[in-house]
Amino acid sequence: MSAPRMDEELIQLxxxxxxxxxxxxxxxxxxxxxxxxxxxPDEETRMWAYRxxxxxxxxxxxxxxxxxxxxRDRHRDKVDLD
Numbered sequence: 001m002s003a004p005r006m007d008e009e010l011i012q013l014x015x016x017x018x019x020x021x022x023x024x025x026x027x028x029x030x031x032x033x034x035x036x037x038x039x040x041p042d043e044e045t046r047m048w049a050y051r052x053x054x055x056x057x058x059x060x061x062x063x064x065x066x067x068x069x070x071x072r073d074r075h076r077d078k079v080d081l082d
Contacts, residue, residue, distance in 0.1 A: 006048045015055045023061075030056040034071055 004010060018026050030053050037050035057065040066074065 006044075008051075011048065011052055011055065014052060015059055018056060018060060026056060026060060030061075031075070034065075038068060038071070 033049040033053035057063045
């Protein structure tokens with residue numbers, strides 16, 4: 001098995017397929033793409049991960065993506081809030 005070469009066409013096909021999945025799972029996928037966009041060591045991987053995250057947020061959920069700080073704050077450990 002080998003990974004396909006990422007390009008805009010593949011991203012668009014993925015977004016079209018995501019329209020048929022439950023929002024809960026698509027949201028988790030979008031969050032995982034954002035984490036990759038923030039922390040993956042490869043710049044090209046970060047770019048494609050952010051592109052997919054952005055399209056899910058904007059095209060599927062009609063949301064403006066969070067800033068990096070907002071995303072990190074929302075995903076911080078919240079054990080100190082108990």
